[in-house]
Amino acid sequence: MSSYIFRRLLQGIPTFFGITILSFLLMLTAPGDPVSMIMFNPSATPEAVATMRRQLGLDQPPLTQYIYWLVGNDWAQIDSDGDGVGDSYGLRHGLLRGDLGQSLKHKRPVSELIAERIPATLQLTVSALIVGYGLGALLGVLSAVYHRSWFDQSVRLLSVVGTAVPAFWLGLIFIIIFSVTLDWLPMSGMSDITNRSGGFDLIASLKHLIMPVSVLALGIVASVARFTRTEMLETLHQDFIRTAHAKGLNNRRVWWRHAIRNALIPIATFLGPELGGLLGGAVIIEQVFGWPGMGRLVVNGVFQRDYPLVMGSVVVGAVLFIIGLLLSDMLYAWLDPRIRLS
Amino acid sequence: MTETALTTSIAKLDSPTSKSRTFWQDALAHLRRDRLTILAFSALLLLTLVCLLAPPIAENILKIDPTDTSVPDRFLPPGSEGHFLGTDHLGRDALIRLLYGGRISLAIAYSASLMSILIGVSIGLVSGYYGGGLDDFITWMISTLSSIPTLFLLLIAASLWTPSAETLVLILAALGWIGTCRLVRGQVFSLKQRDYVLAARALGASDFRIMFQHIFPNLLPIVIVTLTIVAGNLILTESGLSFLGLGVQPPTPTWGNMLTDSRSFFAKGTYLVVWPGLSIMLTVLCFYIVGDGLRDALDPRTARR
Numbered sequence: 001m002s003s004y005i006f007r008r009l010l011q012g013i014p015t016f017f018g019i020t021i022l023s024f025l026l027m028l029t030a031p032g033d034p035v036s037m038i039m040f041n042p043s044a045t046p047e048a049v050a051t052m053r054r055q056l057g058l059d060q061p062p063l064t065q066y067i068y069w070l071v072g073n074d075w076a077q078i079d080s081d082g083d084g085v086g087d088s089y090g091l092r093h094g095l096l097r098g099d100l101g102q103s104l105k106h107k108r109p110v111s112e113l114i115a116e117r118i119p120a121t122l123q124l125t126v127s128a129l130i131v132g133y134g135l136g137a138l139l140g141v142l143s144a145v146y147h148r149s150w151f152d153q154s155v156r157l158l159s160v161v162g163t164a165v166p167a168f169w170l171g172l173i174f175i176i177i178f179s180v181t182l183d184w185l186p187m188s189g190m191s192d193i194t195n196r197s198g199g200f201d202l203i204a205s206l207k208h209l210i211m212p213v214s215v216l217a218l219g220i221v222a223s224v225a226r227f228t229r230t231e232m233l234e235t236l237h238q239d240f241i242r243t244a245h246a247k248g249l250n251n252r253r254v255w256w257r258h259a260i261r262n263a264l265i266p267i268a269t270f271l272g273p274e275l276g277g278l279l280g281g282a283v284i285i286e287q288v289f290g291w292p293g294m295g296r297l298v299v300n301g302v303f304q305r306d307y308p309l310v311m312g313s314v315v316v317g318a319v320l321f322i323i324g325l326l327l328s329d330m331l332y333a334w335l336d337p338r339i340r341l342s
Numbered sequence: 343m344t345e346t347a348l349t350t351s352i353a354k355l356d357s358p359t360s361k362s363r364t365f366w367q368d369a370l371a372h373l374r375r376d377r378l379t380i381l382a383f384s385a386l387l388l389l390t391l392v393c394l395l396a397p398p399i400a401e402n403i404l405k406i407d408p409t410d411t412s413v414p415d416r417f418l419p420p421g422s423e424g425h426f427l428g429t430d431h432l433g434r435d436a437l438i439r440l441l442y443g444g445r446i447s448l449a450i451a452y453s454a455s456l457m458s459i460l461i462g463v464s465i466g467l468v469s470g471y472y473g474g475g476l477d478d479f480i481t482w483m484i485s486t487l488s489s490i491p492t493l494f495l496l497l498i499a500a501s502l503w504t505p506s507a508e509t510l511v512l513i514l515a516a517l518g519w520i521g522t523c524r525l526v527r528g529q530v531f532s533l534k535q536r537d538y539v540l541a542a543r544a545l546g547a548s549d550f551r552i553m554f555q556h557i558f559p560n561l562l563p564i565v566i567v568t569l570t571i572v573a574g575n576l577i578l579t580e581s582g583l584s585f586l587g588l589g590v591q592p593p594t595p596t597w598g599n600m601l602t603d604s605r606s607f608f609a610k611g612t613y614l615v616v617w618p619g620l621s622i623m624l625t626v627l628c629f630y631i632v633g634d635g636l637r638d639a640l641d642p643r644t645a646r647r
Contacts, residue, residue, distance in 0.1 A: 321491055
């Protein structure tokens with residue numbers, strides 16, 4: 001198992017470097033001068049701007065800039081006053097050490113901004129993932145077990161319609177029904193701002209979670225249900241199921257003890273790819289429900305042309321996605337010995 | 343069975359009355375029996391036609407312009423005289439804006455899906471056929487691009503270039519080919535091992551000829567299915583981007599940015615939220631159903647009933 005994980009980790013490395021190259025190239029082509037945008041001080045002297053440029057390594061050729069951007073230049077003596085002699089350390093710490101640059105709008109490190117917002121996004125996506133997988137698998141299994149019944153037909157309908165509905169539109173419809181008309185659930189935000197005691201209110205948080213999570217989970221429910229149904233139907237036609245029946249086991253026991261275990265394993269492979277769509281979906285859903293996560297941060301960053309913030313978020317989003325792919329592969333290998341031993 | 347009976351039945355098989363059907367005729371015959379797919383396909387065709395004809399319809403039948411604003415006619419409910427689906431916050435007719443929006447949304451979906459398929463198939467074909475270092479490079483590019491959530495890539499693109507319908511098509515096509523390419527590449531890997539490829543090569547056919555004359559026709563079934571699914575996906579993506587305000591900019595209507603507008607008027611014009619969303623959903627649904635139907639019809643392994 002550990003050798004499998006190691007191999008899988010090694011495979012992730014070129015991909016990660018590909019992402020850094022892509023982000024760096026985009027940073028390089030982005031319009032506007034980064035230094036004057038960071039300083040944003042009309043009275044800054046040209047000397048001060050030139051000094052900062054050298055400290056950030058922006059006077060270097062692109063390849064050197066890329067290396068500085070990746071591993072930082074605070075370990076090297078930088079010629080900050082332009083006299084040809086190194087005199088002070090650079091200002092970059094490098095992407096690999098968590099330095100994603102300075103946000104042009106917020107005047108704060110991008111890594112700090114993202115770290116503040118990530119828990120909210122993870123809360124949303126992980127809840128949606130759990131709900132989506134749980135419900136999707138359950139519906140898929142039941143639909144296969146009651147093959148060709150009205151229940152099966154409705155699950156099939158749901159799994160087609162569920163992938164065709166734009167999630168943000170469903171969110172708007174939910175807001176109209178449950179917030180505006182019925183006034184059952186809060187329209188936006190993550191917690192009650194009127195809560196004066198300042199303590200954590202579980203009920204209020206759950207109420208805020210219900211709509212965004214169910215909207216985000218719908219797509220997953222649809223695809224997982226569809227996939228599980230197919231897998232389960234296939235499993236039910238295999239020899240060991242017939243043997244189990246022949247042994248005299250009742251249906252319930254055959255389904256729950258024998259079939260489900262085998263049918264559910266391939267769903268683990270589904271987990272990783274689904275995560276990318278989920279992160280993208282979260283960006284839109286956060287906008288609909290005013291959820292204070294990374295999505296809102298990055299969309300505002302796009303509007304404000306805050307390139308370091310946008311690129312930083314992209315790198316973080318990609319890393320989250322790669323970690324998700326890795327975890328799902330590992331889960332699959334752990335569940336299915338044929339994979340890790342091959 | 344006597345020997346004569348056997349001979350006549352064999353003769354019957356050879357006779358022109360039981361003509362053999364080509365693969366495409368077979369697929370068409372299968373499709374004809376698939377009522378749901380036919381229904382979805384007709385709906386798509388009708389929708390495309392109506393959206394395409396939106397300007398003459400607006401002029402001659404409804405006698406309204408999509409940009410006509412009228413303060414007294416704001417938020418007329420659906421079914422009002424002259425405004426079948428109601429009016430929006432500026433008094434513009436919802437139906438005609440829906441048709442004009444559909445024009446843009448469908449045009450983007452059709453052209454971007456065609457372009458992305460074209461790119462995906464060419465790169466996948468070359469990469470899968472030649473293999474080696476070129477294939478390694480392309481595989482690396484694919485795995486890099488596909489490990490960034492697509493929406494994030496679109497956000498970068500939207501932040502670098504001001505979005506309009508044309509740039510959006512280019513951006514969506516430039517990012518949408520990855521899935522197709524991966525699929526095609528895998529197929530080409532198995533197809534190039536076939537004997538007929540070997541035979542063609544023995545006859546002295548060039549690589550180009552083998553790729554496009556011999557391998558490509560065998561890819562057509564998946565390419566057609568992928569095209570419909572991708573078109574459906576692109577409608578969803580475009581509407582999401584427009585909803586965020588990063589797609590086609592108002593006042594040009596698209597289904598996505600009509601929803602952005604409608605958000606501010608929940609109380610007065612609930613129906614303004616309903617129409618664009620329903621249009622998106624039904625269109626995407628039709629694309630998916632047609633895609634599924636085509637997959638069944640074009641897969642010779644599907645049991646023919």
